[in-house]
Amino acid sequence: MFATILGPLVDRVKVLLAARAVQELEADFLAGAAGRAGGLDKLAAAWQADGLDGAAAEVQRRSRGLKATGDGPGGLAPPPPPALPAPGRKPRPR
Numbered sequence: 001m002f003a004t005i006l007g008p009l010v011d012r013v014k015v016l017l018a019a020r021a022v023q024e025l026e027a028d029f030l031a032g033a034a035g036r037a038g039g040l041d042k043l044a045a046a047w048q049a050d051g052l053d054g055a056a057a058e059v060q061r062r063s064r065g066l067k068a069t070g071d072g073p074g075g076l077a078p079p080p081p082p083a084l085p086a087p088g089r090k091p092r093p094r
Helices: 002-049 053-067
Strands: none
Touching: 002 053
């Protein structure tokens, strides 16, 4: 009796924990990308001041690429994890 109740409950908790772990990993990745983009901007400014315009332009292009991945304030938030089906119901096919 308890197995029929606890089994699906344990499965739901596992899915919720896994979804939370993925969200934390994604947040860490995006924070690291923001730091890399800022570092590249500083490097490009230093190189441009030294007269290395071609290299500075390439570094700025890479920095813009990192910023375009959605790590800044204008970036998109990741979608929430999908809802779990109610007990005894099968998920709808996509």
